[in-house]
Amino acid sequence: MSPKHHPPRNLFNEKGANGSFFIFYIATQLFLFAKIHPRAITA
Secondary structure (H helix, E strand, C coil): CCCHHHHHHHHHHHHHHHHHHHHHHHHHHHHHHHHHHHHHHHC
């Protein structure tokens, strides 16, 4: 459990977290857009 074995795993986890946050952000923006402009989605 020494710190030397963890850096690659931590970097991968950070990339995964950033990717998930980015997808969540895009989904939130699309949801707000659909909420404000419902006709844009249905049209």
